[in-house]
Amino acid sequence: MKSALPRLVIKFLPTLGALALIGAITFFYFRMVAVNSVTVALTFLLAVLVAATRWGLVEALAASVVAVFCLNYFFLPPIRTLTIADPQNWAALLAFVVTAVIASHLSASAKKQAVESARRRREMERLYTLSRNLLLTGQGPLPQQIANEVAQVFELDAVAFLDRASNRIYHAGPRDIPLKDNQLHDAAVQGTVFHDTRANAVIMPISLGGRPIGSLGIQGASISEAAIHSLANLAAITLERARAQGIATRAEAARQSGELKSTLLDALAHEFKTPLTPIKAAVTSMLSDSSTSATHQELLRIVDEEADRLNVMLTDAIQMSRIEAGELQLHRSPHSVNLLVRAQLKRLAEQLEGREVTVEIAEDLPLVNVDQEFMGIVLWQLLNNAVRYTPPRSPLTLRARAEGSSVVVSLTDAGPGILESEQPEIFEKFYRGKRLRDRIPGTGVGLTIAREIVRAHGGRIWVESQPGQGSTFSFAVPRAAPQELPE
Amino acid sequence: MSNARILVVDDEPQIRRVMRTTLVAGGHTVRDVRNGEEALEELREEKFDLVLLDMNMPGIGGLETCRAIRSQSDIPIVILSIRNAEKDKVEALDAGADDYVTKPFSMPELLARIRASLRRATLAGPEATEVLNLGRTTINFAARRVTVDGNEIRLTPKEFDLLHYLANNPNVVLPHARLLQAVWGPDYGDEVEYLRVFINQLRKKIEHDPSNPEYLLTEPWVGYRLRVPKTG
Numbered sequence: 162m163k164s165a166l167p168r169l170v171i172k173f174l175p176t177l178g179a180l181a182l183i184g185a186i187t188f189f190y191f192r193m194v195a196v197n198s199v200t201v202a203l204t205f206l207l208a209v210l211v212a213a214t215r216w217g218l219v220e221a222l223a224a225s226v227v228a229v230f231c232l233n234y235f236f237l238p239p240i241r242t243l244t245i246a247d248p249q250n251w252a253a254l255l256a257f258v259v260t261a262v263i264a265s266h267l268s269a270s271a272k273k274q275a276v277e278s279a280r281r282r283r284e285m286e287r288l289y290t291l292s293r294n295l296l297l298t299g300q301g302p303l304p305q306q307i308a309n310e311v312a313q314v315f316e317l318d319a320v321a322f323l324d325r326a327s328n329r330i331y332h333a334g335p336r337d338i339p340l341k342d343n344q345l346h347d348a349a350v351q352g353t354v355f356h357d358t359r360a361n362a363v364i365m366p367i368s369l370g371g372r373p374i375g376s377l378g379i380q381g382a383s384i385s386e387a388a389i390h391s392l393a394n395l396a397a398i399t400l401e402r403a404r405a406q407g408i409a410t411r412a413e414a415a416r417q418s419g420e421l422k423s424t425l426l427d428a429l430a431h432e433f434k435t436p437l438t439p440i441k442a443a444v445t446s447m448l449s450d451s452s453t454s455a456t457h458q459e460l461l462r463i464v465d466e467e468a469d470r471l472n473v474m475l476t477d478a479i480q481m482s483r484i485e486a487g488e489l490q491l492h493r494s495p496h497s498v499n500l501l502v503r504a505q506l507k508r509l510a511e512q513l514e515g516r517e518v519t520v521e522i523a524e525d526l527p528l529v530n531v532d533q534e535f536m537g538i539v540l541w542q543l544l545n546n547a548v549r550y551t552p553p554r555s556p557l558t559l560r561a562r563a564e565g566s567s568v569v570v571s572l573t574d575a576g577p578g579i580l581e582s583e584q585p586e587i588f589e590k591f592y593r594g595k596r597l598r599d600r601i602p603g604t605g606v607g608l609t610i611a612r613e614i615v616r617a618h619g620g621r622i623w624v625e626s627q628p629g630q631g632s633t634f635s636f637a638v639p640r641a642a643p644q645e646l647p648e
Numbered sequence: 649m650s651n652a653r654i655l656v657v658d659d660e661p662q663i664r665r666v667m668r669t670t671l672v673a674g675g676h677t678v679r680d681v682r683n684g685e686e687a688l689e690e691l692r693e694e695k696f697d698l699v700l701l702d703m704n705m706p707g708i709g710g711l712e713t714c715r716a717i718r719s720q721s722d723i724p725i726v727i728l729s730i731r732n733a734e735k736d737k738v739e740a741l742d743a744g745a746d747d748y749v750t751k752p753f754s755m756p757e758l759l760a761r762i763r764a765s766l767r768r769a770t771l772a773g774p775e776a777t778e779v780l781n782l783g784r785t786t787i788n789f790a791a792r793r794v795t796v797d798g799n800e801i802r803l804t805p806k807e808f809d810l811l812h813y814l815a816n817n818p819n820v821v822l823p824h825a826r827l828l829q830a831v832w833g834p835d836y837g838d839e840v841e842y843l844r845v846f847i848n849q850l851r852k853k854i855e856h857d858p859s860n861p862e863y864l865l866t867e868p869w870v871g872y873r874l875r876v877p878k879t880g
Contacts, residue, residue, distance in 0.1 A: 434730045434751060439662040441752035446670040449756045465754075472752055476732075492734075495869055504838045528869070533840075534734045 175216035179224040182208045187231040198236045202253055205232060209257045213264035221261030229254040284388040287314050288395065295399045303403045304375070307396050308333035311379065315392075318381025319362075323349055324400070325375045340364060340378045349376035354389065365389050369397040423486035430475040430482070437475070441468045473545070480538060481590075481606045489617045491535060495528035495641035498561045498570055505540040512548045517556040526561055528641040529568045535614045536638070539622075542611040543572050543634050551576030551631075563640060567620065571635035578628040587624065588612045611636070652697035652766055656680040657687040657713065658728070659705045667700065670755050684713030696723060698765055703729035703740065711743045718744030722804040724765040728753070734841055741845035746806045747832070764833035768805065780815050780876065782863045785854040787815065794854065801853050806831060810846050811854075814864070814874035823871040847872055 186208055190201050205228035213221035232253055233243055291314045295307065304324035312320040312334035319338035322331045323345040330342055339360040348355050348364040350373055355364040362380040366373060377396055384392070444464045447453060453461065483489065499522045506518060529536070547557055555575040562569055579587060586592045591605040608622075615622045615636045626632035654676050656667045664680040671678045679694070681687050683705050691699075699717060703710035714725055724747075727740040732750040740748050746765050749758055780787045786795045789812055794801050803811065809831045814822065824843055828836040836842075847866070851858040865873045 431730050435660055436662065438730075438752040439660070439666040442663070442666045442670065442755050442758070445754035445756060446666070446673075468752065497869075500838075507838070 175212075175220045176223050179208075179212040179216060179220040180227055182212065183224050183227045183231060187235055191235045198232070201236045202232055202256075205253075206256060206260055209261050210264050213261045214268040217269060218261065218265035221265045222258065225254065225257035225261045228257055281385070284385060288388060288391050290314050291392070292395055295395065302327070302329075302331065303400060304329070305331040305333070307331075307399060308377075311377065311392065311396075315379070315382055315384065317379050319379070321345060321378040322396070323376045323378075325349055325373060326400075326404075334381070336381070338362065338378055338380050340380070345376045345378055348378075349373045354386075363389060365393045367393045367397045367400075369401050374400060420486050423482035426478055426482040427486075430478040433475050434472065437468055437471055441465070441472070444468060477606050477610065480610050484610060484613045489535070489613065491532040491617060493530050493532050493618075496531055496533055496536065497528055498522055498526055498568060499524075501529075501531075501533070501536055502540060502559055502561075502570075505537055505544055508541065509544050509548065512545070513557075515554045519556065519558045521558065522561045527563050527568060530639050530641040531618055535617070539611045539614050539636065540570075542607040543636075546607055546634075547572060547574045547576070550574075564637065566640060567637040568640045569635055569637045571633050573631060573633040575631045578630050579624060579626040579632050580628055581626075584624050584626060588622065651675050651677070652762070653677045653679075653695065654762070655687060655690055655696045655699045657682075657684065657699060657705070657710075658702040659683060660702070663702070670759075674759060684708040684710070684716070687713055688716055691717060691721065691723075698762060699723060699725045700762075701725055701727050701745070703727055703731065703736070711739060714740065714743040714745050718804070722802060724805060726761055726765055738841050738845055741842060742849075744804065746804065747842075760833070760835055764835065765806075767833065768809065782854065782876065783856065785863075787811065787854075789815070796854060803850070803853065807846055807850055807853070810843075811850055811874075814872065815876070818874050818876035821867045821871055821873045827871060843872065 183205065186201075186204050190196055190204070209221055209224050209228060212224040230243070234241060291310055294310045294314065299306070302324075304322045304327070308320045308322040308331045311317065311322075317334050318336045319334040320332065321338045321340060322333070323329075323342075324331065330345060332338065340357070340362055344355065344364055348366050352366045352368060352373060354366070357363070360380060361383075362378060363384070364376055364378040367375045367377055374397060377393060444461050448458065448461050448465060499520070502520060502522065506513065506520075544557075551557075551574045557575075558573040560571050560573070588608045588611075590609045612622050615638065618638045620636055620638040622634070622636040624632055624634050654671055656664055656671070656678060658664050658667070658680070659682050664682075668678045668680055679690060679696070681690055684707055687699065687701070690696075701710050701714055701717075705713075708716070710727060710729070714727065717723065717725060725745045726747045726749060727745040728749050728751055729736060729740065730751045737748045747761050749761055778788070778790050780789070784797050788794070792808055794803055794808075794811075810827065813827065813830045824840050825837040827843055828839055832839070832842070847864055848858070851861050851864050855861045855864060863875050865875055867873055
């Protein structure tokens with residue numbers, strides 16, 4: 162119905178309403194209820210106030226003028242005359258005008274604020290919707306999805322999204338964006354918001370932690386500066402989250418593949434140990450029979466030694482796979498280095514036969530806070546390496562000393578030594594010394610196992626060596642908290 | 649004891665073959681079975697002096713078999729296993745095994761372990777107490793009987809020997825190695841986890857509150873001590 166009325170009428174409808182209000186009051190007091198002029202003036206003032214708050218300044222001013230006229234003409238003596246000379250009229254007019262101005266101003270600003278807050282609320286709702294939609298992204302490239310969502314949620318005519326990682330621009334929205342590609346690139350690199358008022362378009366840079374990762378161009382909506390910044394942040398976070406997730410997924414896949422490899426290796430090594438068991442049992446049983454000839458004894462010893470070697474290789478493989486599968490869970494408690502060392506010397510007693518092994522460990526050396534089983538493996542690996550890589554009957558020396566909050570254990574041999582260039586590499590997996598790798602068999606994981614175990618204890622392992630002058634392998638592990646030992 | 653009846657339990661035929669051959673050559677009588685179910689059946693029908701039990705078998709498996717045997721008998725059980733992590737050992741000992749040997753093993757070593765498991769520690773010295781009272785628990789060493797509140801409870805031979813050795817040295821801290829050598833044999837000394845498990849088993853059997861022991865006391869990092877109250 163409203164739209165059927167001529168525009169002019171719609172425009173002046175509030176003014177007419179204000180005037181009608183004044184007319185109605187005039188009619189009421191003049192014809193129906195007789196009151197004094199002060200009451201009439203106050204009622205007019207109320208009407209002006211209503212007009213000002215309801216419609217605005219123009220309407221209120223019109224109502225003020227007409228009200229002054231009506232007051233003068235109908236209610237102030239002499240009645241039915243316009244005696245403007247009376248100062249009461251000026252006072253009334255001033256009161257009406259001031260009321261009109263102040264009330265309309267207050268009302269207008271309140272209305273403006275209401276409109277503004279409604280707009281903000283709408284923006285917030287849209288940003289919220291966008292963030293929720295971006296969390297549930299589906300198929301296709303993420304920047305394309307971001308562009309689609311922005312266009313849809315903010316009801317934009319056109320959206321262009323530059324993703325610097327793929328260096329591609331993704332478009333969305335019902336129209337083509339009136340922006341050039343290099344404008345998007347420039348905005349991204351310069352990090353400044355670019356307004357194109359003629360085309361009603363904005364380009365905002367998207368960066369995360371100061372790093373430009375793209376830009377977003379939008380057209381067809383008036384969005385506040387704050388909302389534009391939020392939009393850019395949202396896009397940045399979405400992209401970054403997806404990238405971090407991708408990296409995590411790949412890392413997880415790599416970890417799982419490594420775990421599978423480790424599990425396989427572990428299973429395989431255990432499978433190989435099963436046939437090794439009767440071989441070892443049979444050959445050691447025959448060796449213990451004193452009636453076998455010297456030749457047979459020697460041949461049996463070869464079988465026995467090779468069975469042992471196979472066993473060591475398989476044990477190394479199992480340990481390495483346990484370490485790589487992240488199964489290095491330490492059960493630490495205070496242990497005496499002396500006892501740990503003696504236990505391994507006992508295990509290797511056969512291989513160490515004929516060697517002079519010196520143990521220089523002070524009685525009052527502090528205890529170390531280690532996992533007994535794993536520390537045994539470290540010592541065993543070092544001793545076993547010494548047995549294999551140094552001449553038979555050459556001496557070995559084991560020392561241990563306290564150093565700050567650590568205890569350093571070292572094993573010195575009188576072997577051929579290690580080239581300085583090779584020293585950092587010997588702890589790496591599968592690395593084997595150039596001069597000896599063809600002559601002495603091995604898997605090349607022993608020192609890696611030792612290093613990983615020492616590292617898991619929060620310690621370090623290193624070698625000092627000079628070719629021709631032997632080597633000293635040392636490792637440092639934390640000492641146990643000093644405590645009274647009960648006697 | 650060089651003439652023992654030994655039950656070999658292993659699913660690997662070649663291991664059973666080599667065990668049978670060498671153990672028989674060593675003067676023992678051997679029966680071998682393929683799994684835990686057969687072992688339990690065999691043990692019901694015949695009397696054995698020792699069980700050699702594989703850990704990793706199809707069916708009810710070594711650990712379960714060990715528990716089942718232990719619930720009925722105090723026969724010495726030696727576990728044979730490819731796994732050599734400490735937690736595997738502790739699990740086996742917790743299940744009631746007396747010893748744990750890692751495969752592959754040398755035969756002389758296994759024979760020594762078998763001898764150690766069969767041997768009864770000869771501990772009764774001249775000053776050894778015949779009967780010891782620890783609160784509710786009464787231990788009669790001569791009769792190898794233990795009663796708690798008048799009810800007889802069963803200790804495995806190794807548990808009994810351990811308790812006996814501690815009782816012969818009351819109120820003295822006994823280092824790990826000394827306890828191991830006294831109860832298991834001279835080849836032992838580093839198997840601290842054995843003691844941890846066996847002391848725990850003993851505590852469950854004779855202590856009023858096993859997690860807060862009154863008599864079987866741990867001396868951290870050194871050993872164990874049996875607290876015997878002074879009697880008037």
